[in-house]
Amino acid sequence: MTTSSILVNKFTFCTKHGDELCNLCSVDHRLTNNVQIEDELNNLEDVFEFGLEERQPINVYAHGAVAAISTEESYECEDHREIDCSQCFNWVHIIQQETQEVAELGSWLERRERWSAVGQFELYR
Numbered sequence: 001m002t003t004s005s006i007l008v009n010k011f012t013f014c015t016k017h018g019d020e021l022c023n024l025c026s027v028d029h030r031l032t033n034n035v036q037i038e039d040e041l042n043n044l045e046d047v048f049e050f051g052l053e054e055r056q057p058i059n060v061y062a063h064g065a066v067a068a069i070s071t072e073e074s075y076e077c078e079d080h081r082e083i084d085c086s087q088c089f090n091w092v093h094i095i096q097q098e099t100q101e102v103a104e105l106g107s108w109l110e111r112r113e114r115w116s117a118v119g120q121f122e123l124y125r
Helices: 030-037 091-123
Strands: 005-008 011-014 065-067 075-077
Touching (some): 011 030
């Protein structure tokens, strides 16, 4: 039996493409998934400049999800062959890592713009 969505460690994705946000399937599971972890990520919005609804969508297949041999409805990781693997499908850690990367990139871009402005100022002096 093929369904339009799959559940991997409490997060929902489109079955065909493995996307949380899939334009081809016209689904967006981010809000539903965010509710699953909002208590754990409650302080994230205070630390970083964007809310959970603005985060990059996750692709479960990119994180190694494959259909479990034991049951059609379950998905396991390629590395450990564990259904709903808490290491490979640790969504809180994955989202925290992404927000950290975004914050670091934003900081780097700000420094680059400041140094570019200083350099341009020196040229026109």
